[in-house]
Amino acid sequence: xxxxxxxxxxxxxxxxxxxxxxxxxxxxxxxxxxxxxxxxxxxxxxxxxxxxxxxxxxxxxxxxxxxxxxxxxxxxxxxxxxxxxxxxxxxxxxxxxxxxxxxxxxxxxxxxxxxxxxxxxxxxxxxxxxxxxxxxxxxxxxxxxxxxxxxxxxxxxxxxxxxxxxxxxxxxxxxxxxxxxxxxxxxxxxxxxxxxxxxxxxxxxxxxxxxxxxxxxxxxxxxxxxxxxxxxxxxxxxxxxxxxxxxxxxxxxxxxxxxxxxxxxxxxxxxxxxxxxxxxxxxxxxxxxxxxxxxxxxxxxxxxxxxxxxxxxxxxxx
Amino acid sequence: xxxxxxxxxxxxxxxxxxxxxxxxxxxxxxxxxxxxxxxxxxxxxxxxxxxxxxxxxxxxxxxxxxxxxxxxxxxxxxxxxxxxxxxxxxxxxxxxxxxxxxxxxxxxxxxxxxxxxxxxxxxxxxxxxxxxxxxxxxxxxxxxxxxxxxxxxxxxxxxxxxxxxxxxxxxxxxxxxxxxxxxxxxxxxxxxxxxxxxxxxxxxxxxxxxxxxxxxxxxxxxxxxxxxxxxxxxxxxxxxxxxxxxxxxxxxxxxxxxxxxxxxxxxxxxxxxxxxxxxxxxxxxxxxxxxxxxxxxxxxxxxxxxxxxxxxxxxxxxxxxxxxxxxxxxxxxxxxxxxxxxxxxxxxxxxxxxxxxxxxxxxxxxxxxxxxxxxxxxxxxxxxxxxxxxxxxxxxxxxxxxxxxxxxxxxxxxxxxxxxxxxxxxxxxxxxxxxxxxxxxxxxxxxxxxxxxxxxxxxxxxxxxxxxxxxxxxxxxxxxxxxxxxxxxxxxxxxxxxxxxxxxxxxxxxxxxxxxxxxxxxxxxxxxxxxxxxxxx
Numbered sequence: 001x002x003x004x005x006x007x008x009x010x011x012x013x014x015x016x017x018x019x020x021x022x023x024x025x026x027x028x029x030x031x032x033x034x035x036x037x038x039x040x041x042x043x044x045x046x047x048x049x050x051x052x053x054x055x056x057x058x059x060x061x062x063x064x065x066x067x068x069x070x071x072x073x074x075x076x077x078x079x080x081x082x083x084x085x086x087x088x089x090x091x092x093x094x095x096x097x098x099x100x101x102x103x104x105x106x107x108x109x110x111x112x113x114x115x116x117x118x119x120x121x122x123x124x125x126x127x128x129x130x131x132x133x134x135x136x137x138x139x140x141x142x143x144x145x146x147x148x149x150x151x152x153x154x155x156x157x158x159x160x161x162x163x164x165x166x167x168x169x170x171x172x173x174x175x176x177x178x179x180x181x182x183x184x185x186x187x188x189x190x191x192x193x194x195x196x197x198x199x200x201x202x203x204x205x206x207x208x209x210x211x212x213x214x215x216x217x218x219x220x221x222x223x224x225x226x227x228x229x230x231x232x233x234x235x236x237x238x239x240x241x242x243x244x245x246x247x248x249x250x251x252x253x254x255x256x257x258x259x260x261x262x263x264x265x266x267x268x269x270x271x272x273x274x275x276x277x278x279x280x281x282x283x284x285x286x287x288x289x290x291x292x293x294x295x296x297x298x299x300x301x302x303x304x305x306x307x308x309x310x311x312x313x314x315x316x317x318x
Numbered sequence: 319x320x321x322x323x324x325x326x327x328x329x330x331x332x333x334x335x336x337x338x339x340x341x342x343x344x345x346x347x348x349x350x351x352x353x354x355x356x357x358x359x360x361x362x363x364x365x366x367x368x369x370x371x372x373x374x375x376x377x378x379x380x381x382x383x384x385x386x387x388x389x390x391x392x393x394x395x396x397x398x399x400x401x402x403x404x405x406x407x408x409x410x411x412x413x414x415x416x417x418x419x420x421x422x423x424x425x426x427x428x429x430x431x432x433x434x435x436x437x438x439x440x441x442x443x444x445x446x447x448x449x450x451x452x453x454x455x456x457x458x459x460x461x462x463x464x465x466x467x468x469x470x471x472x473x474x475x476x477x478x479x480x481x482x483x484x485x486x487x488x489x490x491x492x493x494x495x496x497x498x499x500x501x502x503x504x505x506x507x508x509x510x511x512x513x514x515x516x517x518x519x520x521x522x523x524x525x526x527x528x529x530x531x532x533x534x535x536x537x538x539x540x541x542x543x544x545x546x547x548x549x550x551x552x553x554x555x556x557x558x559x560x561x562x563x564x565x566x567x568x569x570x571x572x573x574x575x576x577x578x579x580x581x582x583x584x585x586x587x588x589x590x591x592x593x594x595x596x597x598x599x600x601x602x603x604x605x606x607x608x609x610x611x612x613x614x615x616x617x618x619x620x621x622x623x624x625x626x627x628x629x630x631x632x633x634x635x636x637x638x639x640x641x642x643x644x645x646x647x648x649x650x651x652x653x654x655x656x657x658x659x660x661x662x663x664x665x666x667x668x669x670x671x672x673x674x675x676x677x678x679x680x681x682x683x684x685x686x687x688x689x690x691x692x693x694x695x696x697x698x699x700x701x702x703x704x705x706x707x708x709x710x711x712x713x714x715x716x717x718x719x720x721x722x723x724x725x726x727x728x729x730x731x732x733x734x735x736x737x738x739x740x741x742x743x744x745x746x747x748x749x750x751x752x753x754x755x756x757x758x759x760x761x762x763x764x765x766x767x768x769x770x771x772x773x774x775x776x777x778x779x780x781x782x783x784x785x786x787x788x789x790x791x792x793x794x795x796x797x798x799x800x801x802x803x804x805x806x807x808x809x810x811x812x813x814x815x816x817x818x819x820x821x822x823x824x825x826x827x828x829x830x831x832x833x834x835x836x837x838x839x840x841x842x843x844x845x846x847x848x849x850x851x852x853x854x855x
Contacts, residue, residue: 036738037735038370085370093530165569169533279734
């Protein structure tokens with residue numbers, strides 16, 4: 001298991017390197033110039049000489065290979081450089097938003113998992129009954145309604161029924177847990193609903209499949225209590241594909257909530273991503289892509305390791 | 319007596335003989351106190367965009383001013399209760415020489431920057447030098463405004479003298495521009511580009527933090543030179559980039575106002591939801607959207623094509639429809655409709671693009687296109703991706719031009735790339751804007767000057783005749799002659815069709831009724847120092 005883990009971590013290096021090469025060179029062929037946008041995008045009258053000087057200052061006049069090499073060397077030292085737009089370290093720019101985005105993702109995952117497992121299980125166990133129909137209606141609703149729209153409904157409901165809205169600026173949970181939860185529970189709910197629908201449907205279909213397996217019939221024939229059959233033999237196996245979905249959804253939530261963040265006025269990674277792309281802020285985009293890629297790599301590793309926990313037949317490294 | 323350009327222009331011989339002078343209420347000696355003012359509290363307000371940097375000298379967006387104005391002072395400023403009169407800010411008093419060639423300002427003594435350093439006339443000189451002759455690496459969008467300043471003298475620590483190279487009858491108002499915030503000479507000497515990333519001013523509030531993407535916060539400046547001010551303990555300007563989020567925040571009381579302006583539909587929603595808890599103030603706006611043709615590109619180098627496209631636009635009909643759904647409203651020429659020098663409607667309708675007989679106008683437009691060999695004209699309309707009011711304006715224009723057989727692709731992009739594209743001259747036709755802070759013609763007309771003199775002229779036209787008319791008008795001190803020159807300038811601009819206002823904006827500002835002291839004006843760039851704002855809790 002340890003060897004497998006080490007192998008996977010080592011495999012992450014070429015994966016991330018590939019991502020780095022792709023993002024660096026693709027960004028350079030996209031039309032647009034950070035210096036033009038920065039100096040001329042605010043109505044300023046700027047000479048070409050000033051533009052060239054700024055380009056030089058930012059190191060954009062050097063050969064691409066040199067720029068790439070320097071970026072890679074610095075990244076190996078965990079120095080992601082400075083945002084070309086804000087002139088602040090990329091790490092600082094990301095850190096301001098990551099705390100919020102990470103918390104929303106974790107809260108949404110908790111909400112989704114806590115709701116999806118009982119919903120999916122009940123729907124499978126009571127197939128074609130009113131319980132199953134109710135769960136199916138709820139989950140289809142979750143898949144059909146965009147999270148941002150559900151978020152807008154939540155906000156309007158809070159305003160209309162309680163004449164209250166959550167705080168508009170972020171307070172870290174360690175500073176004021178109540179203010180923090182007051183703000184973030186609503187986007188977590190909005191996003192968690194869709195997330196829950198995906199996972200619940202996955203658990204339902206997976207459980208239905210597992211319940212028809214021979215080993216379940218054998219367990220029942222042996223006289224094992226139904227509760228044990230479901231929890232120990234059926235659900236445990238049925239959760240495996242759901243774990244994959246949970247992991248991928250969690251990673252998506254880190255940077256993919258652009259519109260939901262706007263609805264709740266959240267200062268998250270999604271908005272930063274959009275802003276940096278519209279400004280051609282290469283260093284910041286590169287930093288964020290590497291962050292998201294690293295999340296994907298390590299969440300996938302965690303999923304694979306969890307597989308072994310849920311399914312004793314899977315033993316890596318043997 | 320407060321001196322404005324108009325009073326200067328209309329002044330008596332006696333006043334000229336004595337030299338024109340102005341003075342300001344001495345806030346440093348008398349404690350400023352409006353009746354029943356309640357002190358304390360933190361004002362939360364919405365800013366619908368985030369400042370790209372902190373330096374108003376190099377900016378044209380209100381986002382920078384709403385962010386930075388509370389931290390800074392200017393030499394003069396506009397008195398919003400008597401707009402467009404000016405009053406002193408850092409200047410305790412001032413005199414203007416009868417020939418308008420010398421401006422002498424006496425500064426309030428004992429004014430301190432946030433870092434504790436005392437403000438002197440050297441700081442004013444360094445600030446204005448930076449604006450009129452920006453050092454390498456510094457962007458100054460104010461450079462053309464102060465091109466007429468010849469020399470700045472500082473005979474003592476509290477006196478600063480501006481010697482002009484040429485008369486600019488509107489110079490006093492330009493000294494009151496909210497963009498001309500005063501920086502510390504030492505800071506500028508250390509790093510001329512420093513104000514882009516660092517704030518150190520003499521304003522009513524001291525910078526606390528800027529959480530990127532979230533908010534800017536300031537706290538009361540205990541050393542503020544106007545005693546007893548500001549009334550608030552602090553403020554928080556919260557970035558609400560999405561209109562729905564901003565409206566929710568106003569309705570939910572998380573912010574007490576948004577000071578730029580909202581649309582009629584947004585106003586109606588707030589009024590319906592909040593009833594008498596919301597205050598709505600409305601005014602015409604010193605802001606218009608223009609259609610501008612890149613005259614360096616074919617076929618827009620042909621005046622017939624430009625004129626045809628302008629004549630196809632039914633501004634009068636558009637005004638009725640667009641004013642219901644957007645902030646666009648008034649039909650006007652190069653000056654804000656209703657302002658002292660604006661062209662009256664009876665004269666305006668005679669100019670190309672302003673006829674009320676749109677059917678005849680469009681027939682004429684089709685003829686012009688045929689003459690120019692452009693009957694099947696197709697082009698891209700470049701626009702900003704702000705829903706209000708850029709998108710409806712773009713949709714409106716596409717429809718207007720479709721009615722004379724012109725096919726237009728409407729492309730919208732974020733503010734940065736949108737401006738960068740236009741400034742680099744990569745557009746065919748664009749919706750541009752003219753963002754003014756006052757009605758003065760020297761400011762409003764400058765956008766139409768030749769590109770070499772006005773980098774903000776996105777039609778990239780060169781027209782020495784227009785430049786001469788502008789120069790003549792700016793030196794002209796007789797109001798009637800000046801008005802005639804403005805009319806001639808306007809006629810020339812519209813006859814040539816380089817660029818032309820589509821419609822002027824209408825400003826609607828929502829504030830909670832607990833917010834007191836904030837003053838409405840025709841410009842969203844003014845009145846954002848927040849020193850006399852208070853919360854009536």
